[in-house]
Amino acid sequence: MAFLLEACSVSRYFGGLVALEDLSFGVNAGEIIGLIGPNGAGKSTLFNVITGFYPPIKGRIIYKGEDIAGLKPHQVARRGIVRTFQLTVLFPKFSVMENVLLGSHMKSQIWRALFSRSGIPESEVKRANDILEFTGLAHLKDHMASDLPHGHQRMLAVAVALGAEPELLLLDEPVTGMNSDEIKAMTNLIRTLQKTKGITVLIVEHHVKTIMDLCQRIIVINFGRKICEGSPDEVRRDEGVIEAYLGREVA
Amino acid sequence: MPIRKSYFFLVCCLSILVLLPLFIGEYGLMILILICINVLLASSLRISMNAGQFNFGIPAFMAIGAYGSALMTMKLGFPPILAFFAAGMLSAIVSLIVGYPSLRIKHVYFLMLTLGFVEIVKALAIRWDSLTGGPTGLPGIPPFSIAGFKLVTKISQYYFTLFSSLVILLVLYRLEKSRFGLIIKSIEQAEDLGETVGINTYTYKMLAFAISSFFCGLTGSLYAHNMAFIEPTLFGFLLAIFVVVYCFVGGLDNFAGPIAGAVLLSILTEPLRGFQAYERIFFAIILVLVVIFLPGGIISLPAKLSPSIGRLRCIKKR
Numbered sequence: 055m056a057f058l059l060e061a062c063s064v065s066r067y068f069g070g071l072v073a074l075e076d077l078s079f080g081v082n083a084g085e086i087i088g089l090i091g092p093n094g095a096g097k098s099t100l101f102n103v104i105t106g107f108y109p110p111i112k113g114r115i116i117y118k119g120e121d122i123a124g125l126k127p128h129q130v131a132r133r134g135i136v137r138t139f140q141l142t143v144l145f146p147k148f149s150v151m152e153n154v155l156l157g158s159h160m161k162s163q164i165w166r167a168l169f170s171r172s173g174i175p176e177s178e179v180k181r182a183n184d185i186l187e188f189t190g191l192a193h194l195k196d197h198m199a200s201d202l203p204h205g206h207q208r209m210l211a212v213a214v215a216l217g218a219e220p221e222l223l224l225l226d227e228p229v230t231g232m233n234s235d236e237i238k239a240m241t242n243l244i245r246t247l248q249k250t251k252g253i254t255v256l257i258v259e260h261h262v263k264t265i266m267d268l269c270q271r272i273i274v275i276n277f278g279r280k281i282c283e284g285s286p287d288e289v290r291r292d293e294g295v296i297e298a299y300l301g302r303e304v305a
Numbered sequence: 306m307p308i309r310k311s312y313f314f315l316v317c318c319l320s321i322l323v324l325l326p327l328f329i330g331e332y333g334l335m336i337l338i339l340i341c342i343n344v345l346l347a348s349s350l351r352i353s354m355n356a357g358q359f360n361f362g363i364p365a366f367m368a369i370g371a372y373g374s375a376l377m378t379m380k381l382g383f384p385p386i387l388a389f390f391a392a393g394m395l396s397a398i399v400s401l402i403v404g405y406p407s408l409r410i411k412h413v414y415f416l417m418l419t420l421g422f423v424e425i426v427k428a429l430a431i432r433w434d435s436l437t438g439g440p441t442g443l444p445g446i447p448p449f450s451i452a453g454f455k456l457v458t459k460i461s462q463y464y465f466t467l468f469s470s471l472v473i474l475l476v477l478y479r480l481e482k483s484r485f486g487l488i489i490k491s492i493e494q495a496e497d498l499g500e501t502v503g504i505n506t507y508t509y510k511m512l513a514f515a516i517s518s519f520f521c522g523l524t525g526s527l528y529a530h531n532m533a534f535i536e537p538t539l540f541g542f543l544l545a546i547f548v549v550v551y552c553f554v555g556g557l558d559n560f561a562g563p564i565a566g567a568v569l570l571s572i573l574t575e576p577l578r579g580f581q582a583y584e585r586i587f588f589a590i591i592l593v594l595v596v597i598f599l600p601g602g603i604i605s606l607p608a609k610l611s612p613s614i615g616r617l618r619c620i621k622k623r
Contacts, residue, residue: 105501127500137501145494148487155484156491160503218502
């Protein structure tokens with residue numbers, strides 16, 4: 055079965071800095087894949103390259119058989135890939151409801167948008183409410199996004215991404231700064247997304263327990279290169295991975 | 306209840322505006338027409354500002370509308386009402402040409418490009434004197450005529466301008482409250498997030514710019530056919546600054562902000578008409594005072610004075 059998303063020898067440089075080097079991996083539909091590595095390994099850069107914030111210098115990104123390298127972010131989103139950001143990015147002056155409504159932008163055409171005098175159609179409001187229920191934010195829907203506590207903000211970021219009805223969801227450190235209850239809620243949410251909605255998830259995370267619990271496969275990168283790929287157990291035992299995180303023991 | 310209060314307030318204002326000509330003479334009516342013009346300019350700028358764009362090109366598109374409309378009636382024989390709409394379209398089309406390169410690049414360069422464009426248009430108006438009458442301006446612009454009835458008296462011009470302004474403001478208001486307005490405002494807050502969920506921010510920025518320019522063009526036409534005379538120095542850098550100041554002093558968080566700012570500043574600076582230096586100093590002082598003491602603009606004053614209104618506004622701040 056062909057990969058849903060395949061990175062083929064992707065390289066990205068910023069002047070002399072090698073952010074990604076000859077990186078290749080594949081993601082199957084319906085999987086939850088973890089992407090881990092020390093800070094500065096290139097994980098967020100990889101997300102940026104996949105979603106079109108900047109193109110790869112070398113290599114291809116194949117999504118459902120199409121090379122999407124070099125497309126603009128909104129074009130990548132229209133094909134079904136939606137990402138969240140490492141630092142929480144929301145529309146701060148809008149309410150929670152408005153944030154999610156904007157997320158479902160793609161489901162309304164631009165011309166209807168221009169001439170829709172009666173505000174937002176009922177069906178879209180219902181969809182937004184469903185997403186808010188699903189992510190546990192329904193009771194906050196009229197609050198301003200910037201007023202929310204951190205954990206709720208990160209959940210809202212996922213809710214906004216869900217509004218765009220992604221097939222492939224790229225989550226950049228979704229549980230950063232959350233307490234254990236919130237982490238449990240997020241983990242359950244991701245699992246439910248996979249089981250009931252068939253959404254494929256590629257998740258960058260430092261929280262080891264979350265990655266080990268959730269992911270079928272894990273890809274480890276360091277200095278822009280892939281150093282290991284396999285099941286959680288395989289990765290846990292790999293020498294290269296241990297060295298990357300803990301360093302080599304001086305004999 | 307606050308909704309009822311706003312309607313009541315609006316109806317009061319409207320009644321006053323309709324009845325005013327009974328009490329003030331021609332000079333006063335001319336001032337009112339100019340205030341309407343300023344209100345329209347400020348509200349047109351608001352669309353760009355909603356998208357986070359400092360659009361300093363407002364005077365240029367007003368000039369295109371004014372000269373375009375005047376020349377279409379004088380040299381091409383268009384009826385003024387047709388020229389009115391055609392001028393708006395002309396400004397919109399030119400804005401798309403200007404916006405095509407300048408909306409792709411960093412925001413601050415867009416600001417500089419629009420300022421540069423103002424100078425270009427002004428220079429064109431001055432040099433191309435066979436077309437525009439050059440630095441001495443273009444006199445004898447025919448007035449609007451409705452069903453053959455020429456609007457020559459200040460009263461008829463006032464009512465026409467008032468009516469047009471209200472219609473334009475209504476359209477702008479609906480635009481802002483629609484999904485389109487929501488998307489535009491999202492660009493100012495988090496452009497990357499918009500892109501992530503499929504919003505082509507470039508297209509929307511172009512649209513906002515074009516719509517803003519369209520209404521500037523209409524405003525230019527209104528000015529030209531009411532004042533019967535236009536000249537290049539009207540549409541300069543200073544006007545760009547003034548319109549921006551109207552918006553800031555009025556307040557950018559509310560649709561009525563630029564309107565309030567334009568009305569207040571137009572009235573306050575009227576005694577200074579002709580004393581250019583003092584006018585500029587006055588604007589500068591007001592701007593600094595507002596930025597320091599009332600950053601939300603005049604429109605935030607009711608919220609600050611009455612806690613209950615403030616609380617209501619807090620939950621749904623747009």
